[in-house]
Amino acid sequence: MGRSLGINNIPPKICTYACVYCQLGRTIKMQTERQSFYEPEEILQDVQDKVEETNQVGEPIDYLTFVPDGEPTLDINLGREIELLKQLGIKIAVITNRSLMWHEEVREALVKADWVSLKVDAVREDIWRRIDRPHGTLRLSSIQDGTLDFAKAYTGHLATETMLVEGVNDGEEHLGEVADLLARLQPDVAYLAIPTRPPCGKVGAAPPRGSR
């Protein structure tokens, strides 16, 4: 993505997941309801100021990337923010855990971005619950359906990210099933990663309160 300016559109750390490997620390608030966190115009102004600053020092930005301390699609204004930021003439990226892909408005917002990265750690419910420790109201089957609908409609650059955690989601059979899903999604690139920083939780430990 070249030089990317990160946009933090979610206060730390509000997420739909409490991934066992999260490098941001424990999820402070788990929720699945989308809401407004900041005024879209305020985000535009902050980004515009930063873009001008970097231009002045001769370091132009290639991507404006929504990569907050939480899940970016919880922001109900995400679509509007993408539209506003397009005025700056810089490509827009969103890195999401895809937990709200069943939500039509989330898909409508993401389709506006030039580059979308989706987390695909697990395709089996039990493994998903162990590694991503989702909010108790989420259902993996609806997320998979929404993800497939999105991938079919999306014409931008689609990436997937799979974090491998030893003994949890890296079994050969499960990885084969992950590969089958990726084959159906047809991303432009599929990243496989391993945690390189200390994770916030132990596999099998209970997720934070409020997740069930």
Ligand code: SF4
């Ligand atoms: S989805 Fe991202 S921010 Fe949320 S818990 Fe997982 S790694 Fe952390």
